[in-house]
Amino acid sequence: MERKQSVFVWIAGILVVIAVGFRINVGADYPVYKMLFRDFSIYVNYGDVWDKAVFRPNTVEIEWIFVLLNKIIFDFGLPFYMVTFVMAVIAVSLKFTAIYKNVAFPTLALLFYFMPIMFFEDSGQMRQGIGIAICVASFKYIKERNLLMFLLCMYIALGFHKTAIIFLPAYWIVKIPMNKTRIFWVLILSLLASPFELYRLGGNLFSSMTPADISGAYTGYLDDRYYGTQVETGLNDIVKLIFIAILIRYDKDGCEEVWWYEYMRNLAVFGMALFYLFRSNEIFAVRLPGAYMFFVTMFCMPNLVYAVRDRTKQILYVGFMSYFVAMFFYFSKGNGYRGGFTSDRYNNALW
Template identity: 75%
Template sequence: MPILHPIFITIFLFLAAASYWEVFVLKKKQSIFVWVTAILIIIAIGFRINVGADYPVYKMLFSGFAIYTTYGDVLDKALFRPNSEEIEWIFVLINKLVFDFGFPFYIVTFVMAVITVSLKFSAIYKNVAFPTFALLFYFMPIMFFEDSGQMRQGLGIAVCVASFKFIKDRNLPMFLLCMYIALGFHKTAIVFLPAYWIVKIPMNSSRIFWVLVVALLSSPFELYRLGGSFFSTLAPEEVSGAYLGYMDDKYYGTQVETGLNDIVKILFIFVLVKYDRQGCKNVWWYEYMRNLAVFGLALFYFFRSNEIFAVRLPGAYMFFLTMFCLSNLVYATKGRTRQFLYFSFLAYFVAMFFYFGQGNGDKGQFTTDRYDNALW
């Protein structure tokens, strides 16, 4: 039976033990737990060799950027001037700098791991009462899909998550700067632009329920097709081009399959709705986090008839659902309710650990017999 490599087993066991200690013994956050996890994850995903779904493609592009791309091309891309580059400019710049200095490709993945882990973990630590527990949501399995697979989107999401500071401060210029940087990593970051205003919408349990029902009922009508002309007029050309290109994509433009993912989301929605009042009462800025989470869920159901839109576009918003809202609800509740939520989520993480290891973990070469790292 395929099982994840010992480095991932070590991280999982450490997070499980540390989160229990944080939630039930110390009952407050501990930065040392976050630091240890960050170092282990940067080593595991930063120095990996031929591991991850998109690794071969990124490695192939590495030398291509250096040979066929100039720094002038990167500047044109950054300024939205006409150019032949199809990949986002900051990602290209990182690859070209690493190649020009004569370093191997695993330095690119290391730099990307440092950036994404630093931004995501610092935001989690500042905004979550039990950050070590929140990191279990990140580790299982978001780390494998985002930061070890779709790395450019993982970096874009990291910048979007970091921009939450400026959303709270109502600092629009700095938020827009973050959006520009996020677009330099991945086009889908444009979807997070409304977040600055979404957080101010008044919501409650009943409104959350009806928003998600309307989003689900609208899915068969494929209303997202009306967005093609909208993006063509307001978004940069490469963003509108990507949107139109994926609308009828041969492989990903089909409906999301019904399965385990739906069951998990329904359970998450139930927790979000049932304990909404406790979250609003006991967690600073919870209403902001909750609004972003609800919008992410609405996007998922709205785009359900197009798999790539449903999976990619809600990415940054869904980060707030799991890492921010659900983990903070464990803090917001007390007594047996807290114990029930903690151990229910922990059971989910354990199940996902084995389920992922036998499926995508094996295919992505994260397992004991297939994982390789430049440090050993």
């Protein structure tokens, strides 16, 4: 696979780190993270963090590496934007490196990342954003079949966000033989199973196989007052259906032209299946497939543009660019303004 435009990839990465890392009062969760920065440093000691790291009983409710990062920066007397900067460096460098190494058209993949992943994850739900980044980086060890390093990545990812546990089966999912027909039926059966809320059966499984804080978080959101409702039907469904059609239609092209495409595709299909299985619970449908969905938009779609030829390549490229432009205006009018990302509301510590 030919890799192009590396200079532009890294220039974009530096600009994103500056914009995301040094932002001030920008992002949906910014006030909460800033409050936690103070609280962790005052009410949590390093012994509590260690207990959390080795799964001993403790009173820390947030993931231990995130707490440790906050506490170290606070104890050095540094401002909160150093937390966002360090997290941006880790998340962006891992994601951009994975994209550069695994995607033939990295610039197209970065457009998918910019709109809207950069805003929702790395500028909003930062803990999950960095957890997803580590999961994506672990793809290197999935390809190498290095189970020990993969599990180490999962442990570190869990230190930032509990949802990383859902990526654990990825090491084995990539080996499942798939084709167009199997992809179609996996997704159809997931959609048909959605009303039955099969994810409720996972409460007992998580209780017996995962640490208490992970199982507690899972069961706590089963009937959450605000997020435990069904995902609303809308533009998101249309986009997913288009992506599914492209995955199925050009599966053979991807397998023939792109290294490791079968692995990427399996993870993408599993992410789509998870979305439909969890559709009756909004927070599960949005949060849990996150790492897998990264392989849909940032890996599979740009690589399929590379794999196909002539007019098909042009149609897919124009279609994805149209989607990017539409998302730009759609996001700007809603979440962009509310999150403080517009030109009149955005603030940065460097200027």
